[in-house]
Structure formats: structure tokens, C-alpha cells
Amino acid sequence: MQNGNLIETFDLVKQFPIGGRKFTALRDVNMKVRRGEFLGLVGPSGSGKTTLLNIIGALDKPTSGRTVVIGMDTGKLSHKESAMLRSEYLGFIFQTYNLLPVYTVYENVEFPLLLLGMEEKKRREMVISALKWVGLDDRARSRPSTLSGGESQRVAIARAMVKRPKLVLADEPTANLDAENSFNVLDMMVRLNEELETTFVFATHDDKVIRYLRRKITLNDGRIVEDIETVPSPPGQGGE
Amino acid sequence: MLVLKLALRNIIGAGLRTWLNVVVLSLAFVLIVWTQGFIQGMQEYSQRALIDTEVGGGQFWRPEYDQYDPLTLEDSHAPLSPALRKLVNDGSATSILITMGTIYPGGRAMPALIKGIDPSQKALNIPAGMLGRVSDGDIPGLIGQRMAKTTGLREGDFVTVRWRDVGGTFDAADIRIAAVVITDMPTIDQGQIWIPLERLREMLRTPGEATLVVVDKDTATVPEAGGGWIFRDQEYMLKEIVEMVKSKMVSTLFMYSLLMFMALIAIFDTQVLSIWRRRKEMGTMMALGMMRSRIVALFTLEGALHGFLAVVAGAIYGLPLFMLSKKYGFPMPDVVDDWGFAIPQKLYPSYGAVLLLGTTLLVLVSVTLVSYIPSAKISRLKPTDALRGKMT
Ligand SMILES: Nc1ncnc2c1ncn2[C@@H]1O[C@H](COP(=O)(O)OP(=O)(O)OP(=O)(O)O)[C@@H](O)[C@H]1O
Numbered sequence: 140m141q142n143g144n145l146i147e148t149f150d151l152v153k154q155f156p157i158g159g160r161k162f163t164a165l166r167d168v169n170m171k172v173r174r175g176e177f178l179g180l181v182g183p184s185g186s187g188k189t190t191l192l193n194i195i196g197a198l199d200k201p202t203s204g205r206t207v208v209i210g211m212d213t214g215k216l217s218h219k220e221s222a223m224l225r226s227e228y229l230g231f232i233f234q235t236y237n238l239l240p241v242y243t244v245y246e247n248v249e250f251p252l253l254l255l256g257m258e259e260k261k262r263r264e265m266v267i268s269a270l271k272w273v274g275l276d277d278r279a280r281s282r283p284s285t286l287s288g289g290e291s292q293r294v295a296i297a298r299a300m301v302k303r304p305k306l307v308l309a310d311e312p313t314a315n316l317d318a319e320n321s322f323n324v325l326d327m328m329v330r331l332n333e334e335l336e337t338t339f340v341f342a343t344h345d346d347k348v349i350r351y352l353r354r355k356i357t358l359n360d361g362r363i364v365e366d367i368e369t370v371p372s373p374p375g376q377g378g379e
Numbered sequence: 380m381l382v383l384k385l386a387l388r389n390i391i392g393a394g395l396r397t398w399l400n401v402v403v404l405s406l407a408f409v410l411i412v413w414t415q416g417f418i419q420g421m422q423e424y425s426q427r428a429l430i431d432t433e434v435g436g437g438q439f440w441r442p443e444y445d446q447y448d449p450l451t452l453e454d455s456h457a458p459l460s461p462a463l464r465k466l467v468n469d470g471s472a473t474s475i476l477i478t479m480g481t482i483y484p485g486g487r488a489m490p491a492l493i494k495g496i497d498p499s500q501k502a503l504n505i506p507a508g509m510l511g512r513v514s515d516g517d518i519p520g521l522i523g524q525r526m527a528k529t530t531g532l533r534e535g536d537f538v539t540v541r542w543r544d545v546g547g548t549f550d551a552a553d554i555r556i557a558a559v560v561i562t563d564m565p566t567i568d569q570g571q572i573w574i575p576l577e578r579l580r581e582m583l584r585t586p587g588e589a590t591l592v593v594v595d596k597d598t599a600t601v602p603e604a605g606g607g608w609i610f611r612d613q614e615y616m617l618k619e620i621v622e623m624v625k626s627k628m629v630s631t632l633f634m635y636s637l638l639m640f641m642a643l644i645a646i647f648d649t650q651v652l653s654i655w656r657r658r659k660e661m662g663t664m665m666a667l668g669m670m671r672s673r674i675v676a677l678f679t680l681e682g683a684l685h686g687f688l689a690v691v692a693g694a695i696y697g698l699p700l701f702m703l704s705k706k707y708g709f710p711m712p713d714v715v716d717d718w719g720f721a722i723p724q725k726l727y728p729s730y731g732a733v734l735l736l737g738t739t740l741l742v743l744v745s746v747t748l749v750s751y752i753p754s755a756k757i758s759r760l761k762p763t764d765a766l767r768g769k770m771t
């Protein structure tokens with residue numbers, strides 16, 4: 140962080156044992172991400188996007204190499220410490236939303252704040268404002284099973300954003316959404332990025348997402364093959 | 380606190396499934412307590428009844444006497460020792476003389492125990508006083524309702540009885556049924572006929588003798604009898620029934636443990652077999668920054684709460700049930716007559732603290748274990764594995 144980088148990776152290698160052999164999913168990945176970036180990991184299926192995202196999120200450990208996230212060397216963190224890193228600084232958005240099925244929309248969004256031990260009144264304010272943000276404050280009492288895909292993903296975004304994390308990791312957030320919902324959700328994330336300076340890292344091969352990116356890192360076969368700045372070209376109001 | 384709050388949220392959120400589990404589990408809980416209380420009540424009753432009608436405060440036996448072998452009766456009689464005579468004269472004990480005989484109700488021969496009892500005795504709850512009803516020369520006899528049924532004898536009937544006296548000589552006489560006694564106790568009823576002690580002594584030519592001497596149950600200290608008489612205390616006399624009831628308790632407990640097991644399977648199913656949904660839930664919670672130990676605690680507590688709710692629910696509908704049955708008793712069907720011990724017309728179950736607490740503990744501990752083990756297993760997965768399957 141001293142140098143202004145939110146994420147730094149050094150010679151990351153990730154291998155998975157398959158049968159008796161080893162499959163290399165990431166090879167010598169070196170990248171730096173600065174605060175406030177809106178960045179995408181792109182590349183064909185199987186190129187290692189999710190694997191890299193998981194390592195950045197301290198959900199997985201590299202076979203070799205080092206990752207520093209928000210000033211913390213994730214390889215050296217205990218279970219408890221990496222849970223704290225995620226709880227305090229990171230937000231996750233999954234392709235399949237991963238809402239907790241027995242909780243209401245409100246309770247799902249409240250969950251990260253409960254983990255932070257925040258007091259009731261403050262929790263309430265933040266949950267309601269997050270739900271307003273994604274336009275779902277009227278669905279607070281609904282259960283996930285009654286929501287559409289777009290609505291579910293908006294709840295997941297509210298849950299990831301409610302604690303104002305420094306970094307949001309989003310794995311294929313639009314894969315299950317139609318075009319209109321995708322653009323909706325992306326517009327929302329751009330707004331969060333601009334207003335709160337939240338850093339976004341996507342893993343995606345969705346063109347709709349790619350149009351919004353300001354930086355694109357292309358992976359192929361576990362290697363970074365391209366790392367370029369791009370000019371976002373979001374569609375006009377109402378999509379195309 | 381957080382974990383408790385979340386666990387409550389989880390089980391309330393799970394709605395119907397939670398209630399189903401709780402209902403099944405509480406049913407198992409109530410049934411276990413109910414049946415065990417029932418049997419415990421039965422034991423208490425039959426012990427009391429046995430003491431009242433048979434055991435008293437213990438019995439003095441002849442050394443040859445074996446209560447399960449009628450053939451030993453021939454040698455099991457002797458005059459009372461001075462100590463015993465004093466006890467009997469004080470009204471603290473009563474003599475009983477027993478012999479094997481044959482009776483001929485309606486011309487059929489059947490073996491019967493002929494028991495001599497003092498019509499004025501107070502030690503046992505046997506209405507021997509009714510033997511005084513027949514005043515003329517007839518030998519009066521008392522039988523129980525089961526004996527009346529098997530022999531077809533009724534009050535006022537005569538029945539011929541044949542016996543052997545102490546010298547081995549056969550003799551016969553008619554006994555007139557003075558009364559048919561309604562009793563819960565098959566042991567003072569089936570296959571036996573009660574007549575006045577002095578008459579039986581005359582018939583056997585054994586004046587002043589007895590087979591056993593029953594001590595009144597209120598007698599504080601029982602003296603040494605001397606003269607070869609052996610004292611069998613209550614514990615000895617009740618050993619068999621206590622064991623019988625115990626085995627009954629174990630076998631019914633086993634039955635209802637099966638029910639309990641089924642309830643546990645239902646919980647097990649919620650906690651384990653829906654592993655996919657829950658596994659993803661756990662992975663999601665890990666990704667959101669929840670610590671493993673807390674996740675395990677959460678899922679364990681969730682299961683334990685099922686047990687807790689089941690106990691509470693069980694108490695809500697069980698306690699009034701227990702209370703009412705304890706107060707008003709429970710009418711017993713006749714079929715259980717062949718259980719081998721006294722079955723009252725109405726049973727008053729008995730629910731001890733050990734039973735209630737023990738069953739509560741059983742429910743709580745087993746439910747908690749069944750929840751802890753799988754949660755601990757799943758939580759050891761890497762978060763990515765826990766999340767996987769859907770997240771690519
Ligand atoms: N736990 C694992 N065990 C074995 N192989 C794995 C494991 N996780 C990922 N892989 C392999 O590593 C490679 C990279 O996987 P990853 O999920 O990172 O790809 P991706 O770029 O996210 O692909 P997609 O676009 O399909 O999501 C794939 O070939 C995958 O099969």
C-alpha cells in the first residue's frame with residue numbers, strides 16, 4: 140500500500156494435482172493493481188481467471204510466489220487473519236449470486252455487517268442505503284427464491300458493497316443475466332467505483348463487461364499475454 | 380451472540396423443515412418419557428402391591444422352602460421358634476402354612492396350593508376375615524377372580540379337596556367358597572385356595588406349625604428367629620420383579636430409541652444430506668469473511684437448537700399430559716395381564732427427575748453431535764472447494 144498498489148503479485152504459480160500429474164493453472168503471474176481501478180481479467184475458458192481471483196481473495200493459496208493485498212502478504216495469513224481480511228476489506232460477487240437461501244434480502248445484505256460486529260442502528264442505515272442503491276429497498280423482506288436473476292445479482296452487489304470494501308472481486312457477475320440487467324448492474328458498479336473509489340477486479344469473457352473496463356489483463360493458458368488500458372464504451376441509456 | 384442470532388435466523392428461515400424436525404424429535408422425547416414413566420409407575424405399583432399382599436416386611440422361611448418348587452412344601456414346615464411366636468402374638472407377624480393338594484371343581488381334578496392364613500391377621504392385605512363368614516362345620520375358602528374363572532367356582536359353591544397329611548395319609552373334605560376376592564395380584568390368586576390356618580393345621584396334623592412367617596411391613600426391627608428359620612428381606616423378595624421391570628424398561632427404551640433415531644435422521648438429513656446447498660452456504664460464509672470455528676459453531680448450534688426446541692415443545696404438550704396421567708391415572712387394558720406382574724386397573728405413571736433430565740440430555744447431546752460432526756468435516760474443506768460446483 141505504501142507504493143499505492145492495492146494488489147501486487149510476484150511470480151505466482153498455481154498447480155493442481157490431476158491424477159498423478161500436475162496441471163499448471165497459473166504461470167509466473169506478475170501484476171499490480173492501483174486503488175480505484177476498474178479492471179478485468181479476460182481470456183478463454185480455463186485460462187486461470189477464477190484461480191487468480193481466488194488467490195487474490197485469499198480463498199486459495201498459490202503453489203509458489205507471493206500476493207500482497209492491501210498491504211498483507213496473503214500467504215502468511217492464518218485462517219483467522221485471512222477471514223478478517225475478507226471481512227474487513229473485500230467484497231465478493233459470484234456468477235451464481237450465492238445468496239444465503241434461508242435469509243431474507245435484508246438479512247443477506249446485513250450479514251457482512253454482523254460479522255464486523257457493527258451495532259444495530261448503524262447496520263440498519265447501511266443496509267437500507269445499500270438496498271436503495273441497487274433499487275431493491277422494497278424487496279427487503281423477500282427471500283432469494285422469489286427473486287429474478289437480475290434482482291438476485293443486485294442483492295449480491297448490495298451485500299458486497301454494504302460495508303464499503305476497498306476491493307470487490309467479481310467472477311462472471313453477468314453470466315446469468317440478460318443484456319438489460321447486465322448493463323444495469325455494470326452501471327451500478329461504475330457508480331460505486333466513481334463515488335466510493337472502490338477497486339473492482341472482474342473475471343469475465345463477457346463483451347458487455349469488457350466494454351466497461353478501463354484496464355484489461357488477458358490471460359491465456361495461465362499466463363498474462365496482454366495488459367492494456369482501454370477506453371470504456373458503455374452503451375447509452377437503456378442498452379442497445 | 381452473533382452465532383446464536385444467526386443460528387436462530389437459520390432455523391426460522393428454514394421454516395417448515397425446522398418445525399417438522401422439531402415435532403418428530405419432540406414426539407420421540409415425549410414418548411420416551413411417557414413410556415418410561417409408565418413402566419416406572421408400574422414398578423412402583425407392583426412393588427407396593429407385592430409388599431402389601433405377599434412380601435410384607437420380609438418373610439421367615441424354612442431352609443427347605445423354595446417358592447418356585449411346590450415339591451419342597453412337603454418338608455417345609457416347622458413349629459415357630461419362641462421369638463417368632465412372640466412376634467406373631469404381638470401382631471407384628473403372621474404365620475402361613477402351605478401344602479399341595481388336588482381340588483375337584485365340577486368333577487375335574489386340578490392341582491392347587493392350599494394356604495392357611497389367620498383370619499384375624501393384619502400383616503397382609505388379604506381379606507382373610509371373610510373366612511369367618513362360614514360358621515358351621517364347613518371349611519371356608521377364599522379364591523381370587525382368576526382362580527374363580529379357571530375353576531368356574533362361585534361364592535357359596537362347594538369344592539372337594541384332597542391332600543396328604545404329615546404322615547403321608549390321603550384325606551379329603553369339602554371346602555365352601557366364602558368369597559371370591561377381586562385382586563390385581565395373580566400371585567395370591569392363580570392356582571390357590573386360602574383357608575383358615577388352624578383348619579389347615581388340623582388337616583395336616585401339624586399343630587402350631589408354619590411354612591413361612593410374614594413380618595408386618597411396619598415392623599421396625601426384625602429379631603433373629605432361631606430354630607432354623609431364615610429371614611428373607613424385602614430386597615431379596617423383590618429382586619425378581621425389579622429385574623423384570625428393568626428389562627421391560629430397557630426393551631421399550633430400545634423401541635423408542637428407534638423413534639429417536641428416526642428423528643435424528645431427519646436432523647441428520649437437514650444437516651448433512653443436503654450437503655450441496657449447505658456446503659455452498661459455508662463456502663459463501665467463508666468468502667464473506669466468517670471464521671471457520673464460527674461457522675462450525677453456527678451449524679452445530681443450529682442442530683442443538685432443534686433439540687432445545689423439541690424439548691420445549693415436548694414440555695408444552697407433554698407436561699400437561701404427564702401431570703394429568705399422574706393425577707388421574709391411566710386405565711389399563713386386560714391384555715397386559717400376562718406381563719407376569721401385578722397390573723392395576725388404573726396405573727399412575729411416575730416421572731422421576733432422573734428420567735426427565737436424562738431424556739432431555741439424551742436429546743440435546745445426540746442432536747448436537749449429529750450436527751457437529753458433519754459441520755466440522757465440511758468446514759475443513761478449502762473455501763474454493765466449498766464454493767465450487769457452481770462457481771467456475
Ligand atoms: N481445484 C481444481 N482442481 C483441478 N483443476 C482445477 C481446479 N481449479 C481449477 N482447475 C483447472 O485450472 C484451470 C483454470 O481454471 P479457472 O477456473 O481458473 O479458469 P477460468 O479462466 O476461470 O475459466 P472459466 O472462464 O471457464 O471460468 C482449468 O483448466 C481448470 O480445470
Ligand SMILES: [Mg+2]
Nearest residue numbers: 188189342771
Ligand atoms: Mg472462472
